[in-house]
Amino acid sequence: MRPELSRRRLIGTLGVAAVTITSGGDASAANGWTEVSSPTAKTLYDVASASDGPYAAGGSGVLVHRGSDGWEIVLADGPSGNNKTLEGVGVTGDGARVWVAGASGRLGSYAVTDGTVRDYSKPNGFSDNLHDVEVVGPVGGERIYAAAGSGNVLVGTRQADGSFDWSLIDTGGKNTVTAVDFYGRDVGRAVTTGPAAFTTTDGGSTWTDVTPDSAADRFFGVVSADGNVWVGADNGRIWRRNCTCAVWTPHRPDTKAVRALSYRGGRFLGSGESGRVFERADGGWVARETPVGDVLLGCLPGAPDVAVGKSGTIVER
Secondary structure (H helix, E strand, C coil), X not given: CCCEEEECCCCCCCCXXXXXXXXXXXXXXXXXXXXXXXXXXXXXXXXXXXXXXXXXXXXXXXXXXXXXXXXXXXXXXXXXXXXXXXXXXXXXXXXXXXXXEEHHHCEEEEECCCCEEEECCXXXXXXXXXXXXXXXXXXXXXXXXXXXXXXXXXXXXXXXXXXXXXXXXECCCCCCEEEXXXXXXXXXXXXXXXXXXXXXXXXXXXXXXXXXXXXXXXXXXXXXXCCEEEEEEHHHCEEEEECCCCCEEEECCCCCCEEEEEEECCEEEEEEHXXXXXXXXXXXXXXXXXXXCCCXXXXXCCCCCEEEEHHHCEEEC
């Protein structure tokens, strides 16, 4: 599938004014976290890091970037230009291209060097909502995994001519796939609101159900690291699956939902309801408050750590 190619660099090109949301007062810190100025009032659902810093995506197709002068809007209305919500952000292995996925099959990429946008929306006519996106490999050799409804994962593989071959693959689950995570090009995981958890070792061609027997809460986030798979769930639960013995162990650092989990640079971070963030400590997890009370839907360990959420909220540490 050939993309629709466009240039939609917002700042200095479209002349649309950014909305600035401030924390009020002196942006007081909590546990080292500070609410920072956001260029949007739209809910931000996910955040990932490219070669030039973090990007977050959200309502009405907005994509924002943290540069040397703070956060700014780089894409106002999504890859198709129709203001569809973006729920997932992924980055190529070389950090050169940011991929976004969202409502009504919206899918596209943004080049960090020159702001070029490529629109791959509705691949093979697929128009269901996409809730997360994972990118494996560098520009020119990408494989794309996107979380879809009814237990499906959309898989796109770059072809020699530059196009993508797209396949919609059923994990065997019946509910919405909320998150995908890949450890290498072929080994990955997907979780659903079922709740259910699935694993693949062949690049998403087939999936195995590995759901913990006692799980009863919706699954929202998944990350693989340190020989374990970690899954965030409702009611403050974080499940750990040991990849050697395949045994699941539940942790409950809080009573609020854990909406996202992330691992980067040897560090874990989670985020969730009521402005909570979650950190690894003493073999388990601890919940910490931030200066905000709104749900934090995406998070990223880094320098700084970042969490994003409702109404354009951005907190950093």
